[in-house]
Amino acid sequence: MFKTARSKFQTWITAGAGTIAALLVAGLMGAFGALPAHAPPQLPPDAAIDAGRWRVQPARAYVSRAKLYGVALKPGQKALVLEADLTNRTAQSDKAYFNVFKPDGIDLPDSTPMIALARDSTLTPELHPGMTERMAYVWPLAGNAAVPANLSFGVTAEIFKPRDNLYGTPGWFNPYRLGTVTMPVADLPESGS
Structure with a gap:
């Protein structure tokens, strides 16, 4: 029974760590996706x-x-x-x-x-x-x-x-x-x- 409780605790910690990592990555990706797009550069009107x-x-x-x-x-x-x-x-x-x-x-x-x-x-x-x-x-x-x-x-x-x-x-x-x-x-x- 001790091994079962310990096994469940390790599974919960691993799953929790994975969930936290996934949320962190998703948050970072969302933050970078929310950045404003760069405006296209201004091109010279007097050059090809x-x-x-x-x-x-x-x-x-x-x-x-x-x-x-x-x-x-x-x-x-x-x-x-x-x-x-x-x-x-x-x-x-x-x-x-x-x-x-x-x-x-x-x-x-x-x-x-x-x-x-x-x-x-x-x-x-x-x-x-x-x-x-x-x-x-x-x-x-x-x-x-x-x-x-x-x-x-x-x-x-x-x-x-x-x-x-x-x-x-x-x-x-x-x-x-x-x-x-x-x-x-x-x-x-x-x-x-």
């Missing part, structure tokens, strides 16, 4: 940015109330425009650039921009490998939407994998927020750019 499949360099941002780059606005609308130089870093022509830039802190009726080639207003062209092209990202806005004098644009990058987990093929995956670039926003007169 390596964003995975694209090398991007923002050129200028402005608000326009006139039709520009083939993008017609509805009556009472204006457009937020970001012009940027994009270079396709892949080995094939591509137009997967829609999510590279996203304005922060502004209410967009549609988060997907219209994108045009600046030199000839071609909408959503494929960009060829190694060629740098000036692209215009155009987000229509309500005419009375407030646009700050300086606006941050989130930059999204992707990671190249020689073999993905599902099909074993190469590609660009796992989009993530690389950082933020802040640009002054000009207000163009009615005549457009």
